Amino acid sequence: MSSAELDDMIKALSHPVRREILNWLKQPEVYFADQEHSLSFGVCAGKIDQKTGLSQSTVSAHLATLQRAGFISSKKVGQWNFFSRNEEVIQQFLARLNDQL
Amino acid sequence: MSSAELDDMIKALSHPVRREILNWLKQPEVYFADQEHSLSFGVCAGKIDQKTGLSQSTVSAHLATLQRAGFISSKKVGQWNFFSRNEEVIQQFLARLNDQL
DNA sequence: AATATATATCGTTAACTTTCGATATGCAAC
DNA sequence: GTTGCATATCGAAAGTTAACGATATATATT
Numbered sequence: 001m002s003s004a005e006l007d008d009m010i011k012a013l014s015h016p017v018r019r020e021i022l023n024w025l026k027q028p029e030v031y032f033a034d035q036e037h038s039l040s041f042g043v044c045a046g047k048i049d050q051k052t053g054l055s056q057s058t059v060s061a062h063l064a065t066l067q068r069a070g071f072i073s074s075k076k077v078g079q080w081n082f083f084s085r086n087e088e089v090i091q092q093f094l095a096r097l098n099d100q101l
Numbered sequence: 102m103s104s105a106e107l108d109d110m111i112k113a114l115s116h117p118v119r120r121e122i123l124n125w126l127k128q129p130e131v132y133f134a135d136q137e138h139s140l141s142f143g144v145c146a147g148k149i150d151q152k153t154g155l156s157q158s159t160v161s162a163h164l165a166t167l168q169r170a171g172f173i174s175s176k177k178v179g180q181w182n183f184f185s186r187n188e189e190v191i192q193q194f195l196a197r198l199n200d201q202l
Numbered sequence: 203a204a205t206a207t208a209t210a211t212c213g214t215t216a217a218c219t220t221t222c223g224a225t226a227t228g229c230a231a232c
Numbered sequence: 233g234t235t236g237c238a239t240a241t242c243g244a245a246a247g248t249t250a251a252c253g254a255t256a257t258a259t260a261t262t
Contacts, residue, residue, distance in 0.1 A: 007117055013202075014115040015250085016108055022202065045209060058251055060210055079208045079259045090202060098195055101114075101123065116220085146239060159221055161240055180229045180238050 001096055005070070009093050012069035017052055018062050022071060024051065025085045041075045042084030102197055106171070110194050113170035118153055119163050123172060125152065126186045142176045143185030 001009075013019055024031040028039045032047050049059045063083055066072045070089045075082045102110075114120055125132040129140045133148050150160045164184060167173045171190045176183045 003117075010111070010115050010120075011249095014111050016104075017250095019111075019202075046207095049209095054250095055252055056209075057211080057253075061250080064210080076209095076258095081209060094195075094199055094202065097198065101120075101191060101195065147237095150239095155220095156222055157239075158223075158241080162220080165240085177228095177239095182239060 001092060006093075006096060006100075009069045009071070012065050012071060015062070015065075017054065018066055021048060021052070021062065021066065022085065022090075024048070025072065025083065028084075037077075037080065037082070041077055042073075042082035045081045045083065048083065102193060107194075107197060107201075110170045110172070113166050113172060116163070116166075118155065119167055122149060122153070122163065122167065123186065123191075125149070126173065126184065129185075138178075138181065138183070142178055143174075143183035146182045146184065149184065 013022075025043060028035075028043050031051065032039065032043050035044055035047050037044060045060065045063060046056075048063065049056050052059055052062075054062075063072070063074070067074060067083075071086060071093075072083050073086055075084075114123075126144060129136075129144050132152065133140065133144050136145060136148050138145060146161065146164060147157075149164065150157050153160050153163075155163075164173070164175070168175060168184075172187060172194075173184050174187055176185075
């Protein structure tokens with residue numbers, strides 16, 4: 001993980017809504033129990049929009065930021081886009097921070 | 102550590118110069134070997150100004166940000182202000198992040 | 203093909219952050 | 233008490249980020 005990548009990651013975490021989203025994705029079955037689709041591909045963008053209370057375009061940008069940082073991935077299925085955490089990346093990030101901070 | 106405090110801490114880390122300063126303070130004897138004063142009280146603000154290459158006022162603001170977040174403390178001795186890391190706070194922060202991320 | 207739904211992208215505005223130089227404050231030395 | 237040095241604070245300019253509504257794209261349904 002380069003220094004620039006680390007920078008992107010920390011910046012991605014520096015917004016409370018993005019941290020909250022990451023947290024929700026940790027336990028989709030708790031926070032998105034109402035999702036019609038199976039949670040196995042992840043959580044549907046629209047469900048996240050609802051939960052934040054922010055506009056659709058704003059949340060789309062937050063998800064893009066988290067994805068650019070590597071913390072989440074998306075899987076497109078039909079017209080939907082499902083998001084889920086990249087646990088290994090998150091662990092790498094924490095390890096790196098533990099080390100370099 | 103409250104959620105607002107965590108927020109301040111992550112924001113404090115979200116600038117590369119502030120992370121760099123934290124890193125320098127980890128090994129003052131390596132990065133500030135030229136300091137005339139003993140390093141036992143910490144590193145003198147002016148030395149940090151020099152090393153960053155940024156203006157005195159800018160660095161003063163960065164140091165204030167790190168201090169508000171709790172990552173560093175300062176000790177005033179005469180006309181000088183010496184800064185040093187708060188290792189316990191940093192460890193608490195890392196533990197919290199490990200947990201909540 | 204037309205319509206509907208989900209999501210991304212665009213353009214704008216508002217808010218926040220970083221930087222600087224200038225000034226203020228506080229201490230020391232003369 | 234005036235001068236000099238270290239640092240903090242102030243005010244302005246520039247850069248970055250966040251938010252929104254509108255629009256574009258892609259898929260699904262009729």
